[in-house]
Amino acid sequence: MKEKIVKAISILLKDWLSESDVEKNIAVPPSDDLGDYAFPCFALSKVLRKNPAVIAADIKERIGIIDGGKIRVESSGGYLNFFIDKRELAASVIENYSHAVPQSLADCGVEPVGMVDGRPVRAVVEFASPNTNKPLHLGHLRNMSIGDSTARILSFCGCEVFKASINNDRGVHICKSMLACKRCGNGATPQSAGVKSDHFVGDYYVMFNDKSKLDPSWGDDAQKMLKDWEEGEPETVELWKKMNKWALDGFRETYKLFGISFDREYYESDIYKNGKEIVAEGLDKGIFYKREDDAVAVNLGEEKLGGKDNEKVLLRPDGTSVYIVQDLYLALLKDKEFKYDKSIYVVGNEQDYHFAVLIAIFKKLGYGVGEKMKHLSYGMVELPEGKMKSREGTVVDADDLVTETKELAKKEVSERYEIGEAEAEERSIRIALAAVKYQLLKVDIAKNMVFDPKKAISFEGDTGPYLLYSYARASSILRKAGRSVSPVDIYNGINTDNGGENAGIGNGINVNDDDNNSQQTVGANCVRPRVDKSDLPETFEPAEIKLLKKIAFFPEAVSFAYNRLSSSVIANYAFDLAQLFNEFYHASQVIGSGGAVEAFRVNLVAAFRSVMRGCLELLGIEAVEEM
Numbered sequence: 001m002k003e004k005i006v007k008a009i010s011i012l013l014k015d016w017l018s019e020s021d022v023e024k025n026i027a028v029p030p031s032d033d034l035g036d037y038a039f040p041c042f043a044l045s046k047v048l049r050k051n052p053a054v055i056a057a058d059i060k061e062r063i064g065i066i067d068g069g070k071i072r073v074e075s076s077g078g079y080l081n082f083f084i085d086k087r088e089l090a091a092s093v094i095e096n097y098s099h100a101v102p103q104s105l106a107d108c109g110v111e112p113v114g115m116v117d118g119r120p121v122r123a124v125v126e127f128a129s130p131n132t133n134k135p136l137h138l139g140h141l142r143n144m145s146i147g148d149s150t151a152r153i154l155s156f157c158g159c160e161v162f163k164a165s166i167n168n169d170r171g172v173h174i175c176k177s178m179l180a181c182k183r184c185g186n187g188a189t190p191q192s193a194g195v196k197s198d199h200f201v202g203d204y205y206v207m208f209n210d211k212s213k214l215d216p217s218w219g220d221d222a223q224k225m226l227k228d229w230e231e232g233e234p235e236t237v238e239l240w241k242k243m244n245k246w247a248l249d250g251f252r253e254t255y256k257l258f259g260i261s262f263d264r265e266y267y268e269s270d271i272y273k274n275g276k277e278i279v280a281e282g283l284d285k286g287i288f289y290k291r292e293d294d295a296v297a298v299n300l301g302e303e304k305l306g307g308k309d310n311e312k313v314l315l316r317p318d319g320t321s322v323y324i325v326q327d328l329y330l331a332l333l334k335d336k337e338f339k340y341d342k343s344i345y346v347v348g349n350e351q352d353y354h355f356a357v358l359i360a361i362f363k364k365l366g367y368g369v370g371e372k373m374k375h376l377s378y379g380m381v382e383l384p385e386g387k388m389k390s391r392e393g394t395v396v397d398a399d400d401l402v403t404e405t406k407e408l409a410k411k412e413v414s415e416r417y418e419i420g421e422a423e424a425e426e427r428s429i430r431i432a433l434a435a436v437k438y439q440l441l442k443v444d445i446a447k448n449m450v451f452d453p454k455k456a457i458s459f460e461g462d463t464g465p466y467l468l469y470s471y472a473r474a475s476s477i478l479r480k481a482g483r484s485v486s487p488v489d490i491y492n493g494i495n496t497d498n499g500g501e502n503a504g505i506g507n508g509i510n511v512n513d514d515d516n517n518s519q520q521t522v523g524a525n526c527v528r529p530r531v532d533k534s535d536l537p538e539t540f541e542p543a544e545i546k547l548l549k550k551i552a553f554f555p556e557a558v559s560f561a562y563n564r565l566s567s568s569v570i571a572n573y574a575f576d577l578a579q580l581f582n583e584f585y586h587a588s589q590v591i592g593s594g595g596a597v598e599a600f601r602v603n604l605v606a607a608f609r610s611v612m613r614g615c616l617e618l619l620g621i622e623a624v625e626e627m
Helices: 002-012 019-025 044-048 052-063 086-097 138-156 172-184 197-214 217-230 234-258 276-284 323-338 349-365 398-416 421-441 464-480 542-552 554-564 567-587 595-618
Strands: 037-040 071-076 079-084 122-126 160-167 264-267 288-290 296-299 311-315 342-348 373-378 519-522 526-529
Touching: 002 019, 002 037, 002 052, 019 037, 044 052, 052 071, 052 079, 079 086, 086 542, 086 595, 122 138, 122 323, 138 160, 138 234, 138 342, 138 373, 138 398, 138 421, 138 554, 138 567, 138 595, 160 323, 172 197, 172 217, 172 234, 197 217, 197 234, 217 234, 234 398, 264 323, 276 288, 276 296, 276 311, 276 323, 276 349, 311 323, 323 342, 323 349, 342 349, 349 373, 398 421, 421 464, 421 567, 464 567, 464 595, 542 554, 542 567, 542 595, 554 567, 554 595, 567 595
Parallel strands: 122 160, 122 342, 160 264, 342 373
Antiparallel strands: 037 079, 071 079, 288 296, 296 311, 519 526
């Protein structure tokens, strides 16, 4: 209905404003008394040389009837206020959401925004990208949460998404763990020590730091070990392979627990020597230059990115390349493999300069990939106790944090519900992961944040468990109403109860409305009811209207999250949605209210549940049917 409002205004104002400008200015008024949408006319007063109130009144008279009278227009001061027929709104919400969890904007009846030239945008999202000398930590969890959720939002909006990671598995930092293991390991393995394999490797990294403080020669020996590895010394390479495997095996356990997967993993050890041909090309074009000491550099004065002498060194005097050269190569390799339209790098804000330089170099060279690259920069995450330091062993490992949060959740679950040990264990890990992911995603990614496990696990307030609790409450209401909640959450043949693993098994399944047998085709394979508004109540309670409007806003929230590449938009929308649902639940009797009112309220609960499930999936959070 917002689109219809935009089009109606745009037709009248086409000589002064584009359709996109009109859409940007459409706002939701602070009070329902002022309408469901509003358009300010103040900016037009300079162009039309009229009072904004006069302009608004004039447009109101000329705009006529919108959508057969389903949208009423009023003018107030310098605003046009639009009032949507609430029964039409209710019918639309029930049709779109009461019988299936949306898996795309198309499922919401909205044109996908992730399209270009009539085809899906091809997007590569690179995230995680750990060093193989230590386990994944809290900072990685924020990275992984943002990367995975971003990929989900892009996919929901119609993009063809590829998830990638670069494993930084070489360098002196890797050799530090290797040297400590070689000198102090005494043949121990993760199995013999009873330690998770990546934690086992990380313990040696901390040990190296302790040893090197007492004996600085350890640093020189680590550099020598790196040289031995680069020259292929057999014993060093064998130790590297063994410890690298331990680290990567441990990472993959954590990825599996966190619900993370990749379409392609790259390894620094495979590509660190590549990219010099790009440097040679830059020299041939006169874009790069060789200094007197034989180092190769690029001048970035025009881009205001240069450091000393406005230059960035690409090759050292000995001919070895700096890290950014392999990133130049990897960007072109990914472009060759995926033919991407967008390449998104989820990396902390301490690398802002690195990615600004990377993109600037491509633009200087005339490579189109520079225009397609985006650094999705995020702020650092700290604990209430302060910053974490890997070398000093003060980092909170990802596995330990999830375990601690799970124990807090288990305690909460056991106090609230009488359930068996196995069920408590299963439920608490889902609640813990929801708590961690939501806490890491609800804060705007540009901001630094403090993660507090005790606050994150609360069942009340702005937390992941609160969202799960609201969803589970809706499921409970539907079960009491005799509505199936599993496993018929199907859109376009995707069974969402198993994470979409059996895509296609639902082809041809009809999801019927118990109260209305007329049906409307959705997508390729799904069926949903067509609602006759005459079957709905004559009027609605304020809490019902607020919830209807918030549910209807779902596709707009997702589109906004897509344009901003911001998972926090979905997280904050989901929290607002949960609050409005709980207000509705406390204000309105559902079961037993009788007749058209009860039928409507049951369908409204079902619509809320579907959209909340959609939000949880976009955040990478697994729903629970019972708390």
